[in-house]
Amino acid sequence: MSQSSILGSLLNSVFKRKASQASFSVDEVTNRLRLSFPNPEKPAPSIHWKHVLHLQQLVNLPSNALSGPVQEDKAQAYRYLKQIVSMESCALDSYDLRQLYGLNHNQDSLLQYDSWEALSQAPQCKQIRIISIRDFNRTLSDAIGNHPHAELISTAWMPNHFYWANTENSCQLASALVYARRRELPINMPAHLHQIRINVLAVRELQQHYHTLSVPAAAWMNPEFMGFLTGHKTPYARFSILNGPEAVQVILLPRDNPQSHTFGQGLLLAGAREMTELLLQLTDTP
Numbered sequence: 001m002s003q004s005s006i007l008g009s010l011l012n013s014v015f016k017r018k019a020s021q022a023s024f025s026v027d028e029v030t031n032r033l034r035l036s037f038p039n040p041e042k043p044a045p046s047i048h049w050k051h052v053l054h055l056q057q058l059v060n061l062p063s064n065a066l067s068g069p070v071q072e073d074k075a076q077a078y079r080y081l082k083q084i085v086s087m088e089s090c091a092l093d094s095y096d097l098r099q100l101y102g103l104n105h106n107q108d109s110l111l112q113y114d115s116w117e118a119l120s121q122a123p124q125c126k127q128i129r130i131i132s133i134r135d136f137n138r139t140l141s142d143a144i145g146n147h148p149h150a151e152l153i154s155t156a157w158m159p160n161h162f163y164w165a166n167t168e169n170s171c172q173l174a175s176a177l178v179y180a181r182r183r184e185l186p187i188n189m190p191a192h193l194h195q196i197r198i199n200v201l202a203v204r205e206l207q208q209h210y211h212t213l214s215v216p217a218a219a220w221m222n223p224e225f226m227g228f229l230t231g232h233k234t235p236y237a238r239f240s241i242l243n244g245p246e247a248v249q250v251i252l253l254p255r256d257n258p259q260s261h262t263f264g265q266g267l268l269l270a271g272a273r274e275m276t277e278l279l280l281q282l283t284d285t286p
Contacts, residue, residue, distance in 0.1 A: 022262035023232050029266020032224045037271035038214050040278060043244030047102035048111050049163045051245050054155050055196055058085035068237040077237040077252040080209060083202035088195050095191040098181050101161040105170035120178045125171035130179045143173035150191040157282040203279050211253040211264030213272040234259040250275050
């Protein structure tokens with residue numbers, strides 16, 4: 001082998017060795033970042049679907065749900081992320097609506113009420129008065145509409161908490177159900193139950209290939225944090241996940257890239273939490 005070939009081989013080896021190492025260390029990340037990291041936990045039970053950790057946004061996740069500067073990085077992360085949550089549906093021959101746990105409504109002004117009784121007495125619902133069975137039947141008919149089936153939604157980690165899936169006529173339904181419970185009037189009708197489930201194998205595969213770390217919203221305006229990403233061209237993707245009433249910012253960092261893996265390790269030591277761990281905890285819920 002010629003001297004020039006030997007030199008070229010050595011230079012190539014040195015280049016590959018440097019390319020396989022991050023341009024910053026884990027200690028640099030932990031020492032330079034001054035962020036207050038969120039610690040997302042499973043929220044307390046609520047009659048409001050919006051206040052539940054339901055992961056519905058991950059069902060049939062659209063391909064443009066992730067953000068980041070490089071399309072290839074987003075596409076690669078999306079291929080793993082889109083597999084972790086699915087929805088299964090089944091038919092119920094008869095379901096008593098009095099057993100409903102909560103509502104999937106879109107009225108933020110109702111979120112402050114934590115029981116069906118309080119909800120039915122909210123200012124938005126007070127105009128609905130049920131004095132007679134005729135009032136009850138009319139109000140229930142307004143709530144249900146012309147739907148032949150009740151549409152219900154739940155999660156595998158809260159299997160006995162069924163929510164009314166329709167977002168309309170929430171006050172009418174709350175008032176009718178409170179009346180029916182007081183008078184012990186059954187409201188039976190066929191139903192379709194849609195249950196959200198976590199694919200454990202897909203979560204573990206995502207965990208194997210990515211750090212999925214919760215970070216504060218302020219991180220994206222933090223010069224040090226963004227310096228590690230943009231200044232070093234660190235591959236990443238990001239998305240927001242609803243954790244009950246709060247939104248959690250999540251950064252996905254590929255473990256097979258030295259820059260991303262080192263940054264992920266530094267964020268963990270700085271206080272970030274792996275969201276995949278929370279998902280796996282949900283699957284252990286009886």
